[in-house]
Amino acid sequence: MEKINKTPRTLKGIIVSDKMQKTVVVSVTRLKKHPKYKKYYKVTNRFKAHDEKGEYHPGDKVVMQETKPMSKDKRWVVIEKIENRK
Numbered sequence: 001m002e003k004i005n006k007t008p009r010t011l012k013g014i015i016v017s018d019k020m021q022k023t024v025v026v027s028v029t030r031l032k033k034h035p036k037y038k039k040y041y042k043v044t045n046r047f048k049a050h051d052e053k054g055e056y057h058p059g060d061k062v063v064m065q066e067t068k069p070m071s072k073d074k075r076w077v078v079i080e081k082i083e084n085r086k
Contacts, residue, residue, distance in 0.1 A: 009066040012082065015058050016046065023074060024051045026064055049076035056081060 013028035026047050031040045048071075049064045056062055061082040069075050 012063050015060045018057050024049050047076050048074045049078045051078050
């Protein structure tokens with residue numbers, strides 16, 4: 001029997017764009033280990049996240065949560081702002 005994870009996945013990132021209506025682009029950076037050389041390097045992914053009220057702007061550090069697909073690319077919802085970067 002498969003084990004189903006009930007808690008939705010969350011990620012932390014920095015907003016890089018808010019030019020769309022009700023959508024922000026969040027950049028998430030993580031460290032990945034090279035299989036041969038065992039050295040860590042940075043990998044950056046950009047996710048589109050839903051922002052209903054338009055309250056988040058570029059530079060804000062946010063937490064987003066996975067949700068059901070809202071459009072072709074948008075599968076995340078911004079939950080809260082962690083801090084405001086300047």
